[in-house]
Amino acid sequence: MRATLIYGAGDVRVEEVPDPRIQEPTDAVVRVLRSCVCGSDLWPYASKEPSERGARIGHEFLGVVEETGSEVSGLRAGDVVVAPFVWSDNTCDFCREGLQTSCRHGGMWGGDALDGGQGEAVRVPQATGTLVKLPVGEDSEPLPSLLTLSDVFPTGHHCAVTAGVGPGTTVTVIGDGAVGLSAVLSAKRLGAERIILMGRHKERTDLGRDFGATEVVAERGEEGVAKVHELTGGDGTHAVLECVGLSQAMETALEIVRDGGTVSRVGAPQYGQVPMGGSTFMRNITLTGGVAPARAYIEELLPDVLEGRVEPGRVFDRTVGLDEVPDGYRAMADREALKVLIVP
Amino acid sequence: MRATLIYGAGDVRVEEVPDPRIQEPTDAVVRVLRSCVCGSDLWPYASKEPSERGARIGHEFLGVVEETGSEVSGLRAGDVVVAPFVWSDNTCDFCREGLQTSCRHGGMWGGDALDGGQGEAVRVPQATGTLVKLPVGEDSEPLPSLLTLSDVFPTGHHCAVTAGVGPGTTVTVIGDGAVGLSAVLSAKRLGAERIILMGRHKERTDLGRDFGATEVVAERGEEGVAKVHELTGGDGTHAVLECVGLSQAMETALEIVRDGGTVSRVGAPQYGQVPMGGSTFMRNITLTGGVAPARAYIEELLPDVLEGRVEPGRVFDRTVGLDEVPDGYRAMADREALKVLIVP
Known part of the structure; x- marks a missing residue:
């Protein structure tokens, strides 16, 4: 064959x-x-x-x-x-x-x-x-x-489930690849109240809107963080679904998650360390997820x-x-x- | 005054x-x-x-x-x-x-x-x-x-609660300070099936036994990891309560937690990075806890x-x-x- x-x-x-x-x-x-x-x-x-x-x-x-x-x-x-x-x-x-x-x-x-x-x-x-x-x-x-x-669908679902997404949850999804879009779909399916999709490829984020994204943030890095803070009164969202796997995405995730909230990752990590020192400790941030x-x-x-x-x-x-x-x-x-x- | x-x-x-x-x-x-x-x-x-x-x-x-x-x-x-x-x-x-x-x-x-x-x-x-x-x-x-x-008691309790400790859970507590011992007490109170206490001060680990520890591991670092693996058939425990705050304790925690398990930390972090790359991803390890x-x-x-x-x-x-x-x-x-x- x-x-x-x-x-x-x-x-x-x-x-x-x-x-x-x-x-x-x-x-x-x-x-x-x-x-x-x-x-x-x-x-x-x-x-x-x-x-x-x-x-x-x-x-x-x-x-x-x-x-x-x-x-x-x-x-x-x-x-x-x-x-x-x-x-x-x-x-x-x-x-x-x-x-x-x-x-x-x-x-x-x-x-x-x-x-x-x-x-x-x-x-x-x-x-x-x-x-x-x-x-x-x-x-x-x-x-x-x-x-x-x-x-790809269960991977997005795993990300949303381990992040505790349910009715009333506010969610940010980082990444407009197939996994990120599946995470949007999954968060919507689980009842998320608000889904901010971070991605800069319009045809992909348009599909993300069809899947349930309520807002799209095209900016990355510090600009992206500022934009999500602006959209959420400075608080960030309860859940952040990290669907990229790069350091910058993880750093962004940790900055835009609300105190007491959860970052779930399903992007295969291309990093060895996660910056989870004192600030994430004082804010009671949880990091979860993994291979679905x-x-x-x-x-x-x-x-x-x-x-x-x-x-x-x-x-x-x-x-x-x-x-x-x-x-x-x-x-x-x-x-x-x-x-x-x-x-x- | x-x-x-x-x-x-x-x-x-x-x-x-x-x-x-x-x-x-x-x-x-x-x-x-x-x-x-x-x-x-x-x-x-x-x-x-x-x-x-x-x-x-x-x-x-x-x-x-x-x-x-x-x-x-x-x-x-x-x-x-x-x-x-x-x-x-x-x-x-x-x-x-x-x-x-x-x-x-x-x-x-x-x-x-x-x-x-x-x-x-x-x-x-x-x-x-x-x-x-x-x-x-x-x-x-x-x-x-x-x-x-x-x-100290709610801090131990927070550690056990965020780690999901309940009836049937196997737990390792890292640290025999007052917080670690409170975590033992809390894990026991929540119904943990088995509580391994990692500490090397006998008078403290003796109190830990009174509080509910079922086993004590005095070894640290790689030897401590090996000992916990030996006690758990190589699997580690469902929950690891990290009550120290030093890098080595966090590294140990991530190595002795069972696949799909949770490390909860309440030791104020004296580190800026946590080694949560590919291995913890493939094993679906969760890091949680924080200031109680x-x-x-x-x-x-x-x-x-x-x-x-x-x-x-x-x-x-x-x-x-x-x-x-x-x-x-x-x-x-x-x-x-x-x-x-x-x-x-």
Whole structure:
């Protein structure tokens, strides 16, 4: 089959690789119907050291079960399924607590030993725990929105949930990428009273307004902080959803969160330290969030997607075939595309 | 009257100062029955720049109302009251949310403009909101335990509450000072299943065992981390209560907290940065806590103190008169005393 490999910064290739096959009795093989490129894929695309040997990449996919191992239950060939971006047994203590990203028998897609999502098919370890069956056909209309259940929508949701967003909460979302927009959608869905979106790409913040943003702040850094303070009488907002992952975004978040409030982060941190000294202590600021246990949220979010109450798939603004994946990376890196859908 | 002033590192003096008097209609004057020295007083005692002019110090006191301003309600001369370590109106939005430390009309004791607790009397701003009347007499037996309601007990409680401690929670408390021991007591009171106390002063950790610690780890740094991992099957504990405020304690906390768990800090941070990069992100670690809104908790904690179900006053292991306060500072700084009670 063909699949996407990354060889280094700016060097993504689609190549012939071995067909996936059942290796463990808990495996399934899934033929990919839809995949996509994640903002987090852009970090290695920007900085990975060149290597002779490519690594498989892609961690968001939706597909059709082709084969199941002898210990797989609840799934059979022909089922349409979505995979969260971390695989997990869904039975260990962490999984039972809803933290499938820390599963004792789980792991990440891609790399040297496993298939990535950006290919024609994937061997899925711990298939019973990992895959969620979808009550749709292969040609279902909302496949793009259903695909977002693998990562970007539950990631935005995780950010809002861990920040304690609910009715009456005031929220600032930092970042107008696909995760930030999903965080807006999630905050709105959870009843936030006010959602300030910080982002400077108009077509993206316009989608953010459609998703529920009540105000947009295009300024960054100290100017952005001043603007949010101006909008909130100097107090900041109860919750700040940090959907970028850069130091400056985290610094901004800590300055615009209201006393007693919460900064939740889902942008993969490109920093090692967080400036949480005396001021955040005196103001009782909480920092939470982290890599989203998408698996924990899929059943909860699914009905709203199936019934069209939310359309998180609107973050996809370009569709490519497998051969065009390298150009899809380039388009996202150059900000030509918000999020690229792959139809293998 | 006489009161304590700090002139610089190691330089605490008891001097004659003007008697407090009502300045605002919302003031009260309280004659101090009991005060004490706080671990946080030891930071300026260790490092304050020398000054020609002393600053008033002390923020924990319990006393008798002597006089009230015309707008003070619910209090009258003769009432025995305890003051939280931050004064507040108890009516603004932050106060109503239980964050009196961010009160819009509140502030801290001592300094240049206000009385400190370590003196014979105190002018109390926002007296109606600040002071809590105690149903006891001036010679009540549990005055030391009641005095802890001003800071150290609610601080331990805040740490445990913000960390989400409840029945079934496993907890590590870092620090065997008065705050750490109060955190042990609070975690036990809230139903923690297991409480590991990290401290190396046996007489203190023995009191920690009386307060509810189930295990004691005397090792620090990497050895301490290894020991807690050994005790917890490599997982760490759900909650880590960081009651020190130094970088090393925070680093330890982040290494011994279980995935998905919470580090809560109440030790005044002597650091500017917290190492919360990729690892804490992947493990979904939350950092919370901060300066404790003691006022929010006093009514809740009071009955257990009055009825003797908890004895937080056991943290006092030395009693001094006002003239001996400088020696009390020295004794605490030298670790001769755990916490010094002052009877002016």
